[in-house]
Amino acid sequence: MLIAEQGFDGVYVSGAVLSAELGLPDVGLTTSTEVAARAATIARQTDLPVLVDADTGWGGPANVARTVQTFEDAGLAGCHLEDQVDPKRCGHLAGKALVPTEDMCTRVRAAVRGRRDDAFVLCARTDARAVDGLDAAIDRARAYVAAGADMIFAEALTGEDEYAAFRDALDVPLLANMTEFGKSPLLTADTLEKLGVNVVIYPVTLLRLAMGAAEAGLAEIRRTGTQAGVVDRMQNRARLYELLHYDEYGAFDAGLAGYLDEEDPS
Template sequence: VYISGAGMANATAGMPDIGLLTMTEVVRLAGYVANAVTIPAIVDADTGFGGAENVARTIQELENAGLAGCHIEDQEFPKRCGHVAGKSIVDLEEMVGKIKAAVAARRDPNFMIIARTDSRAVEDFSSVVKRAHKYLDAGADAIFPEALQSAEEFRDFANQVKAPLLANMTEFGKSPLLSFRELADFGYRMVIFPQSAFRVSMKASGEFLRDLKKRGTQSDWADKMQTREELYELLEYDPAAESWKANVER
């Protein structure tokens, strides 16, 4: 499961993805997800919420919250969405220091540390490759090249960086929308669709609310809704179960 930084900021705080959530907020929100699922969950940890010392604490808090990994990016703070103009990145050695701090701080060797580089928008493609190799040398488990601009760049990056790779297939950004199969053929083993479900649900919610305001009833939408039973099944909640009754009666 992937937990989007933009998703947390947009959906829970009504804020843009510019680094406005604190580390403790991200840990708390991501922890809810990690504890609700039975498969590994990784989270967008932005810039690590400060310098190397802050990164180290971030890793430990995410581990404590049940996360299986995170990615940390090389943008300067305050960060911006990876697919908008105006980004700036930290010096290579500063990011190397953050990665080393993250690796040293983790207590579970299986906690995945993914290094994200936003250098494609700031420098050029060769810088993305150079930084990726340096980040791997510093101990990163995987590389996330943000906002590559063509299928050829995704292919060439995978050919030049032999490591576990993550591709971001966000909509309306700098990258073409490639399928998981296409990216897997290039060599990517992780593909995220960070805001896809959110965008679909937000558009549908807007359409519903406009119709509700106009007509004053939700009756025509009931067949498009998740039923109460479906929700309870998803939550593994049985109102009649003895365990739930016992909790209520305490």
């Protein structure tokens, strides 16, 4: 809801964040049903298109096809599938391993076959840059487009020249991942647009901001015995109620069942 209010064009549901929300590392421990359920909750709260991280598709070709249909039913606008082996690893960690190119093409073709809505975006992610180098990553991306991918997500690129190389090599939309503390420099949206990137995601930014604030707040309470010293950093009650449209819910109930007393609207 904040993302929409701030005027962004879409919402991204990060697999790493959903793993963290469950108290798990991002090493392929979530299930398709867990991710679909959480993503559906998010999609219901916004009119913006929602893109979700589908990891490796959670199984063989039939599983991938079913995953796509589950996400369609959840109201999502698209997903991305990656070419790591299962269980996968966070894209900016060392020790990643890839499936053969043809196996990933099978994943992509399964997603295409499973898709019922042509507007649902199927994005193929390649982690090959950190494993086999830039040229191999571009070769894989070309193969994934040939298999039916609508968009390419090249993970862990290391500079502007590498984004430009992907743009020169491909005709489909490109997605850039601007995650903090990773291998990619934090380029501005304007810079990425000039490089030919079509979509930019900030997958863990809000979690890191929130967890940093929560950790500092807990430390303050533990140290002083009160939260008084951090109240000025909090979203206040009025702002939360405004964001959640409390007044609209109250007015709806009042119109149907007299929920609010006209003499005491508090």
